[in-house]
Amino acid sequence: MSEIKLERIDDNRLLVPQTGGMRVPGIIYANEKIHDLLKRDESIKQVANVAHLPGIVQYSLAMPDVHWGYGFPIGGVAAFNVEDGIISPGGVGYDINCGCRLLSTKLSFFDVKDKISDLTAALYRAIPSGVGSKGVVKLSGKDEKKVLETGSQWAVQNGFGSPEDLEATEDRGAMASADPEKVSARALERGKQQLGTLGSGNHFLEIEFVREIFDQRIAAAFGLRQDQIAVMIHTGSRGLGYQICDDYLALMVKHMQDTGIELPDRQLACAYLRSPRGRDYLAAMACGANYAWANRQLLMHWTREVFEKVLRLAPRELGMRLVYDVCHNIAKIETFPVQGQKTKLCVHRKGATRAFPAGHEALPEQYRQVGQPVLIPGDMGSGSYVLVGQPKALEETFGSACHGAGRVLSRTQAVKAGRGRFIARELSEKGVLVMASSKGTLAEEMPEAYKDVDDVVQVMHEAGIAKKVARLQALACIKG
Amino acid sequence: MKKYRLVDHTADMGMEISGRTKKELFSNAALALFDLLIEHKNNHRIEDRQLKGKQKKITVEGMDIADLLINFLRELLYLFHGETLVVSGCKISKCTTKRVVAHLLVQKYNDTKYEMKTEIKAATYHNLKVEKHKTNWKARIIFDV
Numbered sequence: 001m002s003e004i005k006l007e008r009i010d011d012n013r014l015l016v017p018q019t020g021g022m023r024v025p026g027i028i029y030a031n032e033k034i035h036d037l038l039k040r041d042e043s044i045k046q047v048a049n050v051a052h053l054p055g056i057v058q059y060s061l062a063m064p065d066v067h068w069g070y071g072f073p074i075g076g077v078a079a080f081n082v083e084d085g086i087i088s089p090g091g092v093g094y095d096i097n098c099g100c101r102l103l104s105t106k107l108s109f110f111d112v113k114d115k116i117s118d119l120t121a122a123l124y125r126a127i128p129s130g131v132g133s134k135g136v137v138k139l140s141g142k143d144e145k146k147v148l149e150t151g152s153q154w155a156v157q158n159g160f161g162s163p164e165d166l167e168a169t170e171d172r173g174a175m176a177s178a179d180p181e182k183v184s185a186r187a188l189e190r191g192k193q194q195l196g197t198l199g200s201g202n203h204f205l206e207i208e209f210v211r212e213i214f215d216q217r218i219a220a221a222f223g224l225r226q227d228q229i230a231v232m233i234h235t236g237s238r239g240l241g242y243q244i245c246d247d248y249l250a251l252m253v254k255h256m257q258d259t260g261i262e263l264p265d266r267q268l269a270c271a272y273l274r275s276p277r278g279r280d281y282l283a284a285m286a287c288g289a290n291y292a293w294a295n296r297q298l299l300m301h302w303t304r305e306v307f308e309k310v311l312r313l314a315p316r317e318l319g320m321r322l323v324y325d326v327c328h329n330i331a332k333i334e335t336f337p338v339q340g341q342k343t344k345l346c347v348h349r350k351g352a353t354r355a356f357p358a359g360h361e362a363l364p365e366q367y368r369q370v371g372q373p374v375l376i377p378g379d380m381g382s383g384s385y386v387l388v389g390q391p392k393a394l395e396e397t398f399g400s401a402c403h404g405a406g407r408v409l410s411r412t413q414a415v416k417a418g419r420g421r422f423i424a425r426e427l428s429e430k431g432v433l434v435m436a437s438s439k440g441t442l443a444e445e446m447p448e449a450y451k452d453v454d455d456v457v458q459v460m461h462e463a464g465i466a467k468k469v470a471r472l473q474a475l476a477c478i479k480g
Numbered sequence: 481m482k483k484y485r486l487v488d489h490t491a492d493m494g495m496e497i498s499g500r501t502k503k504e505l506f507s508n509a510a511l512a513l514f515d516l517l518i519e520h521k522n523n524h525r526i527e528d529r530q531l532k533g534k535q536k537k538i539t540v541e542g543m544d545i546a547d548l549l550i551n552f553l554r555e556l557l558y559l560f561h562g563e564t565l566v567v568s569g570c571k572i573s574k575c576t577t578k579r580v581v582a583h584l585l586v587q588k589y590n591d592t593k594y595e596m597k598t599e600i601k602a603a604t605y606h607n608l609k610v611e612k613h614k615t616n617w618k619a620r621i622i623f624d625v
Contacts, residue, residue: 070492070606070622094601094624131596132561189562200599201625239561242601242624246554253547253605266547266605411493411625412486440597480599 004044006035012463016044016060021262022051026060029402029459034064037408037451041068043075049264050078054272055085057338057345061397063352064459065406065451069093071267074351074407077400080273082333082344086261087278088270089252089285091348092331094245096288098203098236099327100353100375101169101296102386103303104222106319107229107311109209109475115311119207120433120476122306127205127299129198129480130437137196137298144192145180151290152325155297161304161322165297167364169325170354173293175332178286183240184247187284191240191291196298200441200480202404203235205299208383208472218388218469221370222323230472231320232384233299234377236329237292244288248281273346282331282346289330296325323386324373328353328403334362336398347398355389355401355466374466378453379405380445381432383473385457387466401466402457405450418443427477436479445479484512487620493598494607497619502545503572505610505617506580509549510556510570513603516623517560519595533568533587545577546610549619552580553603564589598625 006028007015014035016026026047030038038044043066050072051060057079066075071090080086112119128135139147147154152166152173166172180188198205210228213219224230237244252269259272271278304320311318331348338345356363358371367373374387382405393399409417423442424434436442460466487494497512499505540555542548559565569585587593601624609620 070604070624131599186558186562243558243561246602249602249605250551250554254543266608269605438597 004048006044012459016047018051022048023054024051024056024059026051026062028062028066029064029463029465031455031459033455034451034459038066040408043068043073046071046073047076049268050076050091052264053078053080053086053088053268053270054261055080057081057343061400063400063402064456065351065402065404067406067408069350071265072348072350075402076350077348077352077397079336079345079347079398082273082346085273085346086270087273087281087331087346088268088348089245089248089281090267090269091350092245092285093329093350094242095236095329096241096244096285097292097327098329099292099296099325100377101233101300101325102323102373102375103231103300103320104224104323105229105307106317108227109229110227112229112311116207116476117433119307119310120435120478122310123205123303124435124478126302126306127198127478128196129200129478131200131480133197133199133480134193135196139192139195141188144188147195147294148180148183148287148290149178150174151293152297155294155301160298160301165300165322167366168322169293170327173297173325175286175289177283178290179283180287182280182284183244183287187240187243187247190243194238194240195291195295197238197295198235198299198478198480199238200438202445203480204380205303205478206232206384206474207476208232208474210470211383211473212471214468214470215388218370221367222373222386222469223321224323224386224470231303232375232377232472233296233303235295235299237288238295240291241288244284248284251277285331289327292327293325324375326353326375334399336394345398347400349400351403352400353403354399355387355393356399357389357391357393374401376402376453376457377404379447379450380477380479381427381430381434381447381474382453383471385453385468386470386472387457387460388469390464390467392464393466397465401460405453405456407449408451409449411444414446414449415440415443417448418446432474433476434479438480441479483508492604493623493625495621495623497621499617500615502617503575505619506549506552506572506575506582507570509553509619510567510582510584513553513556514567516598517596517600518566519597521593521595523592533585536584536586537581538584539579539581541579543578546608548578548580549610549621550603550605550608552582553621557600557602559586560589566594600625
């Protein structure tokens with residue numbers, strides 16, 4: 001489908017040559033197998049389109065899980081100079097701070113293998129999931145603003161978790177630049193109803209166990225060991241985030257002519273970072289990010305409660321600890337070397353995970369010696385990877401790695417392929433119990449709809465961006 | 481003539497909508513959106529779906545016909561997600577390339593009558609097309625789901 005001629009740089013990277021109105025070239029992290037899959041959709045063209053935006057530095061990047069999004073590709077990373085660059089709501093995505101958090105326990109697979117179905121049923125009851133799911137936490141307008149300003153901290157202050165959880169959350173669960181005044185009444189209204197919900201689509205809560213350790217030293221530093229039971233939570237900012245993104249996208253499209261920026265796709269609408277509109281979006285986006293962190297903090301709290309109740313364990317016996325929480329739909333002001341000079345940039349990660357190496361000042365003390373845990377969920381039932389950020393990520397990818405397996409089949413293709421099949425039964429035969437509120441979601445999210453997460457992760461590992469630490473295997477999955 | 485059909489897009493959901501006139505295109509787009517969002521439960525009588533409900537008038541503006549269609553769908557998505565209203569009828573009284581006036585038939589969303597089908601985050605501008613053909617109008621929209 002794509003007419004752009006790619007040039008191979010090395011085994012794991014492809015160059016998108018700079019042509020036409022592109023301000024920089026593009027780089028796609030892909031081996032030959034992933035390159036073949038890319039030919040099916042328009043993601044290569046989208047990498048080139050992003051390179052047209054003002055202030056972009058070095059390269060328009062795509063991680064190996066790249067696939068066709070709208071505007072920016074999913075799996076895209078792009079950094080813009082704060083002086084003359086832009087910020088784009090479409091470069092963050094509708095689900096602001098969609099992300100993952102991994103919880104470890106003191107339990108091993110053998111302790112709970114007969115309790116998995118009880119745990120799953122109880123989690124399914126305790127955690128609101130599904131299309132349009134509504135939360136049990138009723139927020140007043142005042143409380144909601146606090147959530148938007150302080151994120152996970154609000155949750156911890158209100159009894160949902162402990163201060164140690166904040167240490168293990170990217171940005172300690174709150175972006176400082178949040179300003180609720182920049183969030184519309186519509187977004188606030190939607191946000192009131194959905195705090196503490198999983199949602200639907202590719203969001204999930206999975207019980208997993210550590211199947212394989214690749215790096216003993218780092219796994220130990222992350223608190224991970226062979227056969228250990230863990231929980232992965234994947235969700236974001238729900239309707240509040242979608243509304244913030246759409247409100248600002250509409251505004252930026254309307255005023256695009258004022259900026260004089262020509263765009264190959266309206267969905268790339270943006271504003272200069274130094275303009276009032278750019279600053280307002282950044283402040284509103286931070287509110288969405290903070291809401292998402294509070295959301296995952298609440299879901300984790302209820303997960304702890306369910307495990308304690310079903311397994312009749314005291315909190316200390318269960319020892320459910322937050323390994324880390326990372327976002328993979330975000331724009332952040334960070335400093336990186338550009339042509340040898342430390343430069344303040346606005347890094348857009350749309351379906352990409354931050355992957356800082358050892359020694360980075362943004363890392364919590366517990367991980368500063370080893371590097372940041374990078375959490376990569378696979379497709380439904382295949383489990384997840386834990387990687388660790390490497391120095392090369394700072395040099396090549398603005399400290400970013402992939403975020404998942406990446407779709408290869410569209411949702412409609414997946415539903416077609418799933419016709420007449422019982423996806424839940426197929427997964428249960430593989431030892432993965434699935435509970436979903438909709439059969440449609442199950443078909444859309446079937447394993448064949450995604451790239452092989454092993455391939456995607458291998459590219460990051462071999463390219464030296466993020467190193468493999470552990471592979472987790474799914475035991476049970478709750479889908480919306 | 482089929483009012484709409486789903487088209488493939490890797491991560492999201494594409495839709496092609498038709499109408500004999502611009503007005504019909506917009507009203508078909510509204511009904512197609514709600515077909516994607518919800519399903520009627522069996523006990524929800526067909527006559528009640530059409531006849532019961534309140535009238536609601538909305539006016540939406542845009543820079544051009546494509547932007548207008550996205551803004552129109554934006555407004556409907558908010559009615560659903562923000563005000564929990566289901567649109568079961570849509571009549572367009574005025575439609576230029578920059579302004580549309582729609583008279584909607586709305587009912588409050590109710591778990592006993594409806595089931596939510598797809599969580600649509602937004603109607604996007606990506607690969608958006610709104611075109612007049614010889615005998616009809618066609619639009620192609622990608623929804624983020």
